[in-house]
Amino acid sequence: MESCPDLVAAEDVLLFVNAAITATGQREFRSGAAEQRLSLDFLHAYVRINYRPLYAASLALDINDHNAALIVRRLLETAGEATADERRTEGRLIAARLARLPAPRVYRLFRALRAAGVNNRRTRAIIRDWVAARPDPALDAVKYRAGLKSAARHAHLPLRGPGEDGGELGDFLFAPRRRTRFTTPLLDAWRRAHYEQGALYELPFTVAEGFAAAHGIGRRAFLERIAPRMTRLERLRVQESARAQGAGVDRELSGMPLTRLASYVLGLPLDDRVARRAELTGALRAAARRTAGARAGTWGRVAAVLDDSYSTTGSRQKRRRPLATALACHFLLEALAETYLPLWTSGRRDALLAHPYGPTPLGMRVLDALEHAPERLVIVSDGWDNAPPGLAGEVLRVWRTRLDPRGATSVVHLNPVYDAEDFTVRRLSPVVPTAGVRDAEDLPALVQLARFAEGRTGLAELRAHLDERVRQFLAEAEAESVRRTVRRTEGAAG
Structure with missing residues (x-):
C-alpha cells in the first residue's frame, strides 16, 4: 500500500504535468499573463527541486513546447544540483526533446541560455549537436540568422556549410560583405535580394x-x-x-494536424464554413482518422460533452483555443468510437458551425449523456460549470457512488485551460479523473494518464508509467536520428 508521502508526491507530479500540457504563460479567459507566468514559474521550481528525475522525465510526455523549453532551460541552469547519472539521463532527454521542438523556439532557448550566462560544457555540447543535426544549414542561416549567430557565439561552433567552401557559412553570418558572391544558391539569393x-x-x-x-x-x-x-x-x-x-x-488542408486544422476552421466566417462544408468536414475527418490510426472504431459506445460556451473565446493570444481543442476532440472521438453521441453545451448539433456562445450547463449535458449508458464519457471543458453552478460535480458524484459504483461507464474530464490560482486545471469532481489537454492528438494518451489523477495510485505506479514513456521516447528519438543520418548520407552521395 502506498504511503501518504508517496500519494502526495504523485499528486504533485500530476499537477505539474497538467500545467505543463495546458499553460503557456499567456493570458487566458479568466486570468492575465502575469498571473499565468508567476504560477507556472513556481510550479517549475517546486517540482524541479523536490522531484528532479520526474521533472526531467516529463520531457517524454505530451507537454507543450513552451514548458518543454522551460524544463530544458531549468535543467541546464541547475546542472550542479544533479548527480552524474541524472545528468546523463537528462542530456539524452534534452537532446531528444530539442529534436522535436520547432527551430525558432530552440533558437530562442539558446539566446535565453546565453543571456543567463549558462555556458557549461554540457550546454555547449547540446547546442553543438543540435545545430550539427539540422538538415539544411544554409536555410537556418537565412531564415534564423540572428538565432544561429547567437548560438554560434555562445557555443563556439565551428560553422561549416554545404559545398567545398564550407567556411562561407561563417562569412555569411559574421562578415557577409567579405564575399562578392556565395557558392551556396540560397546564401547568394539572400545577397542578391x-x-x-x-x-x-x-x-x-x-x-x-x-x-x-x-x-x-x-x-x-x-x-x-x-x-x-x-x-x-x-x-x-x-x-x-x-x-x-x-x-x-x-x-x-490534406495532411494538416487535427487541432491546427480545427483552429483554421474556427477562424473562418460561418458563411464560408457553410459554403465549404464538404471540404472542411472531409479534411477534419481525414485528420481524425490519421490520428486514430489502428485504434479507430475500438472505443465502443462513446458520449462526449463538449464545451462551446462563451469562455471558449479564450484570449487575444489564444483566440478560440479551448473551442478548437473541443472541436478537434469531437472529430477524433467520432473516429475512435463504434457509436458516438456528441453533446455541445450550447445545444447545437452542427459541429462545423461551433462558436463561443452562452453559459456552461455541463450538469445538464452530463445527465443527457449518462442516460444513454455509454461505455466511455469524455468531457472537454474548462470546468466552470455555471448553469446551475456545481450541478455537474453532483451528478458525477451520485452516478459514481450510487448508480455506477463498479465503473461500467468510464468517465474522464479533459481540460484545455490552466487555472493559475489553483496551479492546475480545474476539476469537476473528486470522483472523476481530470487531465489537461492542449492538442486533441494527445487525447488517447491523456485518457490513460488521467487514471493516475483519481487519487488511488501512488508514486511507484506513476514512476513506472513515466519510465516506460521515457524508454519509448528515447527509442523513437534514436531511430529518428538514424533515419536522418541515412538521409544526409544518401543526399551527399547523390
Whole structure:
C-alpha cells in the first residue's frame, strides 16, 4: 500500500504535468499573463527541486513546447544540483526533446541560455549537436540568422556549410560583405535580394516578406509569385489575407494536424464554413482518422460533452483555443468510437458551425449523456460549470457512488485551460479523473494518464508509467536520428 508521502508526491507530479500540457504563460479567459507566468514559474521550481528525475522525465510526455523549453532551460541552469547519472539521463532527454521542438523556439532557448550566462560544457555540447543535426544549414542561416549567430557565439561552433567552401557559412553570418558572391544558391539569393527583386522569390516566405516590403512590391503580386515557396502552414496563415487582396493561394488542408486544422476552421466566417462544408468536414475527418490510426472504431459506445460556451473565446493570444481543442476532440472521438453521441453545451448539433456562445450547463449535458449508458464519457471543458453552478460535480458524484459504483461507464474530464490560482486545471469532481489537454492528438494518451489523477495510485505506479514513456521516447528519438543520418548520407552521395 502506498504511503501518504508517496500519494502526495504523485499528486504533485500530476499537477505539474497538467500545467505543463495546458499553460503557456499567456493570458487566458479568466486570468492575465502575469498571473499565468508567476504560477507556472513556481510550479517549475517546486517540482524541479523536490522531484528532479520526474521533472526531467516529463520531457517524454505530451507537454507543450513552451514548458518543454522551460524544463530544458531549468535543467541546464541547475546542472550542479544533479548527480552524474541524472545528468546523463537528462542530456539524452534534452537532446531528444530539442529534436522535436520547432527551430525558432530552440533558437530562442539558446539566446535565453546565453543571456543567463549558462555556458557549461554540457550546454555547449547540446547546442553543438543540435545545430550539427539540422538538415539544411544554409536555410537556418537565412531564415534564423540572428538565432544561429547567437548560438554560434555562445557555443563556439565551428560553422561549416554545404559545398567545398564550407567556411562561407561563417562569412555569411559574421562578415557577409567579405564575399562578392556565395557558392551556396540560397546564401547568394539572400545577397542578391538586397538589390534584385527577382532573387527574393528564391528565399523562404518569411524572409522574402521583408525584402518585398523594402522593394515596395504589392502584396497581391508578392503572394502570387511566392506561393510555390510557402509551406503548408504558411499557406493556411495567409489564405484569408490573400483572398482579400485578390491573390490566388491554393488551399492545402490534406495532411494538416487535427487541432491546427480545427483552429483554421474556427477562424473562418460561418458563411464560408457553410459554403465549404464538404471540404472542411472531409479534411477534419481525414485528420481524425490519421490520428486514430489502428485504434479507430475500438472505443465502443462513446458520449462526449463538449464545451462551446462563451469562455471558449479564450484570449487575444489564444483566440478560440479551448473551442478548437473541443472541436478537434469531437472529430477524433467520432473516429475512435463504434457509436458516438456528441453533446455541445450550447445545444447545437452542427459541429462545423461551433462558436463561443452562452453559459456552461455541463450538469445538464452530463445527465443527457449518462442516460444513454455509454461505455466511455469524455468531457472537454474548462470546468466552470455555471448553469446551475456545481450541478455537474453532483451528478458525477451520485452516478459514481450510487448508480455506477463498479465503473461500467468510464468517465474522464479533459481540460484545455490552466487555472493559475489553483496551479492546475480545474476539476469537476473528486470522483472523476481530470487531465489537461492542449492538442486533441494527445487525447488517447491523456485518457490513460488521467487514471493516475483519481487519487488511488501512488508514486511507484506513476514512476513506472513515466519510465516506460521515457524508454519509448528515447527509442523513437534514436531511430529518428538514424533515419536522418541515412538521409544526409544518401543526399551527399547523390
